[in-house]
Amino acid sequence: MMIIEALATTVLVFVLALSVDGLMRATTKKLNDDAERMDAARWAINRHRHALEHVFASESVEPILKNYILDISRQVPDEASAPALVRWFEDGLPHHRDKTDADEAFSNALADLKSANPQAYREMIVAMRTALVAMIMQWPDVSDRFRIMAELAGEDAGEASAAAAAVRSAATSGTPAGKVHAYA
Amino acid sequence: MNELLKELAAKIRVIKTGPLIGRHVFLLLLAGLAFYALANHAPTIGVVIIVVLVLSFDQIPAMIAAYRKRDKAKLNLDTELENLKNAYKKLMKDISEPELPLEPPSSAEDQRRQSDDDH
Numbered sequence: 001m002m003i004i005e006a007l008a009t010t011v012l013v014f015v016l017a018l019s020v021d022g023l024m025r026a027t028t029k030k031l032n033d034d035a036e037r038m039d040a041a042r043w044a045i046n047r048h049r050h051a052l053e054h055v056f057a058s059e060s061v062e063p064i065l066k067n068y069i070l071d072i073s074r075q076v077p078d079e080a081s082a083p084a085l086v087r088w089f090e091d092g093l094p095h096h097r098d099k100t101d102a103d104e105a106f107s108n109a110l111a112d113l114k115s116a117n118p119q120a121y122r123e124m125i126v127a128m129r130t131a132l133v134a135m136i137m138q139w140p141d142v143s144d145r146f147r148i149m150a151e152l153a154g155e156d157a158g159e160a161s162a163a164a165a166a167v168r169s170a171a172t173s174g175t176p177a178g179k180v181h182a183y184a
Numbered sequence: 185m186n187e188l189l190k191e192l193a194a195k196i197r198v199i200k201t202g203p204l205i206g207r208h209v210f211l212l213l214l215a216g217l218a219f220y221a222l223a224n225h226a227p228t229i230g231v232v233i234i235v236v237l238v239l240s241f242d243q244i245p246a247m248i249a250a251y252r253k254r255d256k257a258k259l260n261l262d263t264e265l266e267n268l269k270n271a272y273k274k275l276m277k278d279i280s281e282p283e284l285p286l287e288p289p290s291s292a293e294d295q296r297r298q299s300d301d302d303h
Contacts, residue, residue, distance in 0.1 A: 042264045
C-alpha cells in the first residue's frame, strides 16, 4: 500500500516537474522571440531614419513628398497603426480606389522623382517600407505579421506607397485606426 | 595546433549537447531517486531533490539570459524610437520654417526715406 502511494506521488511529482520544465522552456522561447522581434523593429526604425534624412537632404524631392513621408514617420511609434495596416491587408490590399487628391498628388510627385532622382526615389521607397515593417514588428500581438512582410517584400513600390497611404489616411482622419482606412 | 583546437572544440560540442540529448533520461533518474527517497520515509527529501534539480537543470541560466536579452532589445528599441522622434522634430522644424529671402525686407523707416528721396 505504501509503495503504491509512493509510486503515485512520484508520478505526480514527475508530471509536475515536466510541466514546470515545459513552462520554463516556453517562457525562454517567448523571451528570445520577443528580443528578435524588437531587434528587427530597431533595425527597421534605424534604416527608416537614415532614409528619411537622405530624402530631406535631397533638393529634388518635392515638399509634398517630404510632408507625406513625415506624416507616415509620425505614425511609426503609434500602436494604432499596426491594426490599420493589418485591416488593409485583410481587405486584400485594396488600392487605387477612392483616391484622395493628396494621394493622387503624392503618386504623381513620386513618379516624377523616379525619373528625376532615382537614388532619392529609392530612399523614399525604403523609408515607406521600413516604416511599415517597424509598425508591425514593434508590437507582440500583430496578426499575420509574416504574411504582411512577405507581401511588402514581393509587391512593387506602388503597393508599399498604397499601404503607407492607407496608414496615413487612417491616422489623420481622426477615426480609430483599424476601423477606417483610406481604401475601405 | 589547429588540429588540437579542432579536437578540443569537438569535445566541447559533445559535452554541450550531451545533457540536452539525455534530458528525459535524466528526469527519469531523478524520478527514480525521488521514488527511493519517498519509499524510505523521506518524502520531503525526494520532492526537494526533484524540484531543485529539475529547476536548475538547464533552464534557469537560459531563462535569465533570455530575460537580459529581451530587456536589452527593449532598451535599444526605445533608444531608436527616441532618435526617430528627435529626427522627426528636426525635419519638421526644417520643413515648416519659411525660406529666408535673399534681401531683408525694408522697414517702414526705409520706405519713408525712399519716398522722401523720390520727392
